[in-house]
Amino acid sequence: MHWADVIALNLSRRGTKHIVSTGITPSGEFHIGHLREILTGEMISRAAKDAGLEVDFIFIVDDADPLRRVYPFLDEEYSKYIGHQIGNIPAPNAEGKPDYERFNENGWNYADHFLNPFLDALKTIGVRPRIVKNLESYSSGMFSECSKIACDNADKIREIIERVSGRELSDSWFPWSPLDSSGSLEGVTVTGYDFPLVHFIDSKGNKGSSDITKGEGKLPWRIDWPAKWAWIGVTCEAFGKDHGASGGSYDTGKEICQLFGYDAPQPLVYEWISLKGKGAMSSSSGNTIGPMEALELVPPEILRFLIAESKPSKAIEFDAGMSLVNLADEYERSCARDLTLELSDESLSRRRKVQLEDLMGAVRLSSIERNSKSDSSNVSFRHLALLAQTKSNDQLVWDSLGLNSSNPPSSILIDRLEKMRTWIESPHFPEEMRIKIIKQAPVEMLQNFSDDEKLVLANLTEMLENCSWDLDTIASCIVDSAKSIEKSPRLAYGVSYICLMGAKKGPRLAPILVELNQQEIVNQFRLCLENVN
């Protein structure tokens, strides 16, 4: 059974109504690592719906979190906002400076600045969660009840965190972080509690009080999280392995949640996505691929497939080079198979059955719209990469695929071709996929030619020189150059590939040659002929 279906099955044992939650702090540019958080949750939701459950899928935006430091993409001016809640400070402009104008005019804040493009990207991959903003939730009193319980039971919470995480909390620790008069959560020391007020002294020695029912501060993360579960009614949440480690925030949250009179949600821990050969994704080192950038290259259903086919516990190494080709082709191959039919075979081993079920689940969860047929283009990535490189315009590609006005290309295929062209232009496109005629064939390969191959090369050179330069003629020249000495055309193709591309195999030749200059090609063959002996 697919991993998402396994979770759905567990959920069905707990009840029929569920709230599946995900959450991210928009403290900087999103990257595809964040996509795993959202997609994992979305796939669980979809699987749960498929299992007949009623599901609400939400995305909690942690815009109540403070700005931790001045990130490399920010101007030094942001240092004054350290400790301030990211939903309450201006967004950076192109130079990384705070954009006061937009902030004052229409409230364009730091969190939204990073969040909104991500939400757009989510739309294109078929993810439309209900958005819950933390800052709003605090100020509208959604956290009030849990905040009161937390403050009333500060000792119990302290005990749980110290025992479960094994770390010691300072004497001044309190389960509420008040905002000081300047709007900062940092350097504030709690001095007393008298519901609904938490009294404090800030870093400059100013005293003040924070009303916990009005969002004049927030719960620290380890309490904030279980409080969300409780007030929202979260029954399932997928989270990164950092939270999932034993003694981590899920473990403490699970117990703290009980104080709120709520059972912790069904957990699912997922691994990180890293960039192949470059280690973990990190915005500061520039070692990152944003969801938007990824979606320019990768068709959305294939990005989904990447997440769907990997078990959450497996680390994913993302790579926009050859791995992408293989991934996309595997998706196409899988779509083309009739997995239901294959599964109906009684003689299948249990193992084989499980494999087919998982694959079927992955394909099902990869389609952009739930319950739609798989978003297959029926053309392999490899094939499309060739067409995009050898055909100068889209119409020629459709012609080659046998598509015309009565049998037009699908919107998926049109989208694929557009992305393919972007990809080919990008530095991510793998060299081994790039079609290019080399200037000089490797002499070593030429000198290993058999007598037959030499003969074919001589034939071919002469035939190409004298033929008319069109598709059919070129093709028959190649075939005939071998047939004339009663050899398989394969031999002639092999010879041609070595001379033109330095490899034993290659893409179908005639359509490529016809785009090139006849005399240059002939000259190249002639040059090879001189080198064979």
Added chain:
RNA sequence: GGGCCUGUAGCUUAGUCAGGUAGAGCGACGGACUCUUAAUCCGUCGGUCGCGGGUUCGAACCCCGUCAGGCCCGCCA
């Protein structure tokens, strides 16, 4: 120091919860085809399941130890 996750064919991996002769895809190799293009079709090769012990009639799976990579135990999501 304490804990968690991962380690299976060249690559990606399934199988580990419920122990029963190691499964798959890709690649590679061989063959067919050159009449939709690195395609397609057919076939072959490929694994001491990180390592060492233990339990068992039987271990990739359970137990103990060990090595390697990653993560958490810093209010950090």
